Amino acid sequence: MSFPKTWVDQMLLNWGDRLFHDPLRHVRAPRMSRGEPRRDVRRMREQLARTLRRTPEVMVKITNRASGAQGMGALRHHLRYISRNGKVELEDQDGMTVLGREALHDLTDAWRLGGWGIPEESRRREVFNVLLSMPPGTNRQAVRDAARAFAAEEFGDGRRYVFAAHDDEAHPHVHLSVQVRGPDGKRLNPRKQDLLRWRERFAHQLREHGVEANATARLARGETRRYPKQAVVHMVARGDALRYWRPEPDYAARVALWSAHSGALAAWRGIAHAMAGSESEADHSLAAAVSDFVQTMPVQHGNSSMERNARQEQQQHRKPAHAHEVRCADRHEGQRELFPDDPYTGVER
CATH class of the missing domain: 3.30.930.30 (BirA Bifunctional Protein; domain 2)
Known part of the structure; x- marks a missing residue:
């Protein structure tokens, strides 16, 4: 069952407002004309199209x-x-x-x-x-x-x-x-x-x-890196070696990064759901474009490594117990070598 066009447009504005900020649209006179909602929807669709085709950001x-x-x-x-x-x-x-x-x-x-x-x-x-x-x-x-x-x-x-x-x-x-x-x-x-x-x-x-x-927030595009500082830009232009290093984010930092992007990702899911349920074939194509855009976000690239780090951390938590078992086995083997006829090699001496 398809969603009515008015509902799709309302959902587009609702979720789009969480991604994009339009200073001209939020300043309203006490009474709006009937054409205002249509202009809002048109602007939101234009903004969405610019973002999906990755228009250069100012x-x-x-x-x-x-x-x-x-x-x-x-x-x-x-x-x-x-x-x-x-x-x-x-x-x-x-x-x-x-x-x-x-x-x-x-x-x-x-x-x-x-x-x-x-x-x-x-x-x-x-x-x-x-x-x-x-x-x-x-x-x-x-x-x-x-x-x-x-x-x-x-x-x-x-x-x-x-x-x-x-x-x-x-x-x-x-x-x-x-x-x-x-x-x-x-x-x-x-x-x-x-x-x-x-x-x-x-x-x-x-x-x-x-x-x-285009002018969108980094969170709306799933970007995880900020613009470099002006001093760094000039150093790179001169060919100078950077005098600092930045470590790779650890598991806790990646979790915090993913949490910061969760609101924007939820908004993109809401837009895709509304577009997929529309009666318009153009909206169906837009829903597919949204899905492709979200899948290629930089924050998504860090998600798989974050899950891999989580598994490694869980293994590290189990490592002490495993190491204790290995040490005990080595000690028992040493007892067998010293006392080959002893039936109680597993007993502490």
Whole structure:
């Protein structure tokens, strides 16, 4: 018996909400039009299709640590770096370009003295340095244009910012520096959900500029590894040997990893069940695609080894008793060699 289409769509939204976060869909007016649910279902199906075909994922991360150096000294150093000492063009919030050392000096003076100003040294962040990146082969001009549109959408409240697009590495990427204080004095304080929204909006702008891009959580894709730190990326690019090693996760770590992914895997099962029971042949194909996608997740590769480690651990728990039996047998055999005519070789002497 097939499920009604309305039920399938409701289950798709129900389980899809646990995998994907749509900032535009969760902000609702008090009353919705009849077309809203249909648009929600269409967006969810588009998001599902992008994920199943493994559309390239955007990377958005804050690169300056809260515990690191702050203030104008740190900002000057960073602007020199992203502008390659004035050789790479910067673009500000008004679309004005900054090129050359003198123009870079004027920019830093404007940030130091203008608006709320930035002290030479500070105990807290005065600027957020954001990295926007895509995999190699992505159209570089589209990445730059999408970064410009993203910055205007997210920080276009009169807040000062500049960005630079770098073309000297395989990954097309943009460095964006945003002042923490806005024109009203309010400070940016991005949390995990804000970073997720930044990723989704950057991916949306890339799609608007003709680039296939996706922004999903690692758990939704069954990924078990994080992006490498920026310092590690630069070391690898220079060909330097990494000065640290990371041990393979033990059994307890693998169990914790599997538990962290259990919610996402349950959501994928719910979507596959709803699609398999649909009246639509296209939904049946989608259910098969979901099954294939889940089976090839990186977290699934660790599942078989986790079960193997569990069996090994159980054998290790039984090893002491087995070893005791072996020691006793060896001792008895030694007694037989010393006392071949003794009928009580099994007795402790």
